[in-house]
Amino acid sequence: MANSFSRFSTAVAEYSGKPVTFVIAVATIALWAIAGPFFGFSETWQLIINTGTTIVTFLMVFVLQNSQNRDGTALQAKLDELILTSGAENRFIGIEKLDDGELKRLSEILKEHAANEDDKALHRKITEAAGRQTKRAGAR
Template structure:
């Protein structure tokens, strides 16, 4: 297994484990044990440094592992959305827009918002036409795949 694959698997497992209730409970347990041992160590600087160092190291490492997991999840979701756009009646020009600048995305949002506020009848008619085209595509694809007999639309 490649180092990249190993890291991906490790990061996924750690992120999954970190989000479980038992992990949270264990963290609370560690803090309670640390707090209870305060009088034993006379609340010394070393006693305080122990929890500070431990939590800092865990936080530092978790940031990278969780960011790796979120980056992969985001890329996977984007790929799925791109594929849905590609095979639907939606506009293919939206594929890959995650690489646009903030200004370009703002302009795209403004255009989408202005189309969304078009006359209600126009919007409904456009949506119905897109749905009919998508249905026809799906029927044709199923017919070509042998999945259903030919029925007139």
């Protein structure tokens, strides 16, 4: 079931981002607007578009969130692989689990040192900073 929903949400997310889908949505709204005078701009006429757009929006939230979660997880796995196979600091794996303040501080440390240090000193300081951040996160 989960695998079929993932395939479905990926296909819907891909299709919903295409220009033809936007054109279909605009055409639907145009047809609805043109039909207004024939229905006397009644409450039923208004209810049709309100109900339709609400249902589509509600369902798309879940479909697109599933697709975004999968993309984020895949991207994180790729980044972890790059860190593991390069000279980058392995302690950076998992830093996405740090809180916002810790991530901001780590980013500030990296920016400060990148502007002022040579590669070896920067690598040493990154190692130290990442070690401190991951120890704090693990202590929680």
